[in-house]
Amino acid sequence: MSTVTLSVSNLRKMIKGKEIIKGLNFELQEGEVFGFLGPNGAGKTTTIRMLVGLIKPTSGSIEICGYDVKNDFTKAMQYMGCIVENPELYPFLSGYDNLLHFARMLPEVDEHRIAEVVSLVGMQARIHDRVKTYSLGMRQRLGIAQALLNRPKVLILDEPTNGLDPAGIREMRQFIRALAEQEGLSVLVSSHLLSEIQLLCDRVAIISKGEIIQVDMVANLLNKQEKIIWRIEPIQKGKEILRRYTEVVETDDGYLVTPYEEKQAAIWNRELITQGTQVLEMNRRLPALEDLFLELTGGGEGIG
Amino acid sequence: MANLIQNEMMKLLARKRIQVVGIIVAVLVLLFTYAQYKQVEEQREKLGTTDWRASLQQQIIDIQNRLGSSRMSDDWREQLQVSLKQQQYYLDHNINPTEPGAPSFVRMFVENSSDLFIPLLVMIIASDLVSSEHSLGSIKLLLTRPVKRWRILLSKYITLLLAISAIIAMVGVLAYLLSGIVFGYKGLNTPVITGFTVEGGNLDTSQVRLLAQWKFLLMDFGLVWFVAVVVGTLAFMLSVLIRSTAAGMGVTLAALISGAILSNMVSSWESAKYLFMVNLKLTNYLNGVAPPIEGMTLLSSMTVLFVWWAAALVVSFVVFTKQDVY
Numbered sequence: 001m002s003t004v005t006l007s008v009s010n011l012r013k014m015i016k017g018k019e020i021i022k023g024l025n026f027e028l029q030e031g032e033v034f035g036f037l038g039p040n041g042a043g044k045t046t047t048i049r050m051l052v053g054l055i056k057p058t059s060g061s062i063e064i065c066g067y068d069v070k071n072d073f074t075k076a077m078q079y080m081g082c083i084v085e086n087p088e089l090y091p092f093l094s095g096y097d098n099l100l101h102f103a104r105m106l107p108e109v110d111e112h113r114i115a116e117v118v119s120l121v122g123m124q125a126r127i128h129d130r131v132k133t134y135s136l137g138m139r140q141r142l143g144i145a146q147a148l149l150n151r152p153k154v155l156i157l158d159e160p161t162n163g164l165d166p167a168g169i170r171e172m173r174q175f176i177r178a179l180a181e182q183e184g185l186s187v188l189v190s191s192h193l194l195s196e197i198q199l200l201c202d203r204v205a206i207i208s209k210g211e212i213i214q215v216d217m218v219a220n221l222l223n224k225q226e227k228i229i230w231r232i233e234p235i236q237k238g239k240e241i242l243r244r245y246t247e248v249v250e251t252d253d254g255y256l257v258t259p260y261e262e263k264q265a266a267i268w269n270r271e272l273i274t275q276g277t278q279v280l281e282m283n284r285r286l287p288a289l290e291d292l293f294l295e296l297t298g299g300g301e302g303i304g
Numbered sequence: 305m306a307n308l309i310q311n312e313m314m315k316l317l318a319r320k321r322i323q324v325v326g327i328i329v330a331v332l333v334l335l336f337t338y339a340q341y342k343q344v345e346e347q348r349e350k351l352g353t354t355d356w357r358a359s360l361q362q363q364i365i366d367i368q369n370r371l372g373s374s375r376m377s378d379d380w381r382e383q384l385q386v387s388l389k390q391q392q393y394y395l396d397h398n399i400n401p402t403e404p405g406a407p408s409f410v411r412m413f414v415e416n417s418s419d420l421f422i423p424l425l426v427m428i429i430a431s432d433l434v435s436s437e438h439s440l441g442s443i444k445l446l447l448t449r450p451v452k453r454w455r456i457l458l459s460k461y462i463t464l465l466l467a468i469s470a471i472i473a474m475v476g477v478l479a480y481l482l483s484g485i486v487f488g489y490k491g492l493n494t495p496v497i498t499g500f501t502v503e504g505g506n507l508d509t510s511q512v513r514l515l516a517q518w519k520f521l522l523m524d525f526g527l528v529w530f531v532a533v534v535v536g537t538l539a540f541m542l543s544v545l546i547r548s549t550a551a552g553m554g555v556t557l558a559a560l561i562s563g564a565i566l567s568n569m570v571s572s573w574e575s576a577k578y579l580f581m582v583n584l585k586l587t588n589y590l591n592g593v594a595p596p597i598e599g600m601t602l603l604s605s606m607t608v609l610f611v612w613w614a615a616a617l618v619v620s621f622v623v624f625t626k627q628d629v630y
Contacts, residue, residue, distance in 0.1 A: 054630075056628060074450040
């Protein structure tokens, strides 16, 4: 039903004899937002820089709409738009001149198209001001306008909400969703903010130490890992009782966490009560990707 | 490619680099014009204004007398004849040889600025042409467009060549126009003596001839342009290699200044002639000034510079197209 727009196979990068990226494989479908999630230093930015041709992979291949980035650079880049880290445009030029600058580097992008992307990101009022007078949010929008000039099929955004205020983040999120749903773009978004990915993406690849640990639908990943959070008095006794049935983790702030099992929960609860403990709270919780991530990477990584 | 060059020009002009260079040149020309004017005034006070025609006449008679004597080598005779012609021209055209017109001023200015001042101006443009894209971060957008890297670098290099030509033209035009206000604009056809060569410590005058000043100026400007392109290309290479503009400028500056110092003290270190920085004063060969190291000729200097130029260009393109951008 959908077509692959970006495909990465067995991508590796060695820097000074150290393998930084260890054989990545993934594909982007048309119209989906794909999250690239990992802690700082996991290799997200290196991977993204390889995707856009800034860094040459040691081995492996990257194809954008069927064109190999290495062998068919110009064709592949025609189908791609990107912002790597911050949208670093020329501060001494006006927003319009910046767009004109990049439009001149693209085939078949005329002034009409420039006006189109300007209104798409709602920048008409300030487009002739110099970029150095723009706020970060406006620069981010100008960056997006620049990335959309060539009507790309694949949009690659490295940390797109970095440094934005909450309203800006929300706006950016809606904008990215709209691009994917209405224009059929594939969007690859990297982030170390798990909540961000959770709200924005259809699928996510979790990356740690240069390897992809898991690729799945965001919804699926969340479903698997539902939990019950207990508050029991006295806590030690409650823990012993629950341990007979399932895995229990005690949190620092005095809660017990067990996996959620629909049929079992009532039995555990009755047992706790008959044994004379008090069940003060019993919550079913959809875990944040954060928990999931810590679980998958073995914890202790330090996120953000 | 025209689009890319247009882009680079837009950025160069928006950053007001060329404009700054123009102002620097104008200020320096005014400064030198004033200095020259003071000098002329002082000379005039010493010699008196009406005297120069009479003294020139006297010099011509002297030379004619010496030419009449039979005990004289042919070389020497030829040289005397050449200077006789030159002085006769001054007299015929009512030109005071101690008072420069704008063209002589331009010549003086260009010849003195060829090894340091003009390279410095070129450096202002060349040294951040690539490194500024790195420091701004815009290199990431520039290199992810559907344009091959070598084309981007070539567009920058062509822009540099255009800017260098503009700077040299600006130096010529500003020096001529501004100094002419004080010294007058005549003198383009004044003959200039050239063709001296220094060989084995002796001045070889066998090739000496007269050349109209404007032709001489064209030769000067050609050589200065060549020097500027070589220095510009080296600064351009550093701009590719060193991501910090300040560091690149520092290296270029150190090389240029060391060249100026070395030229005065390397006469016994023969292999120093392969360094580019002692070869920058090409116009000296036209005036017969002894080169800093024996055996250096116009051709050898230009060859050395050409080799440096070619190497810098190759390094720039190879590194730029291969490097990983972080």
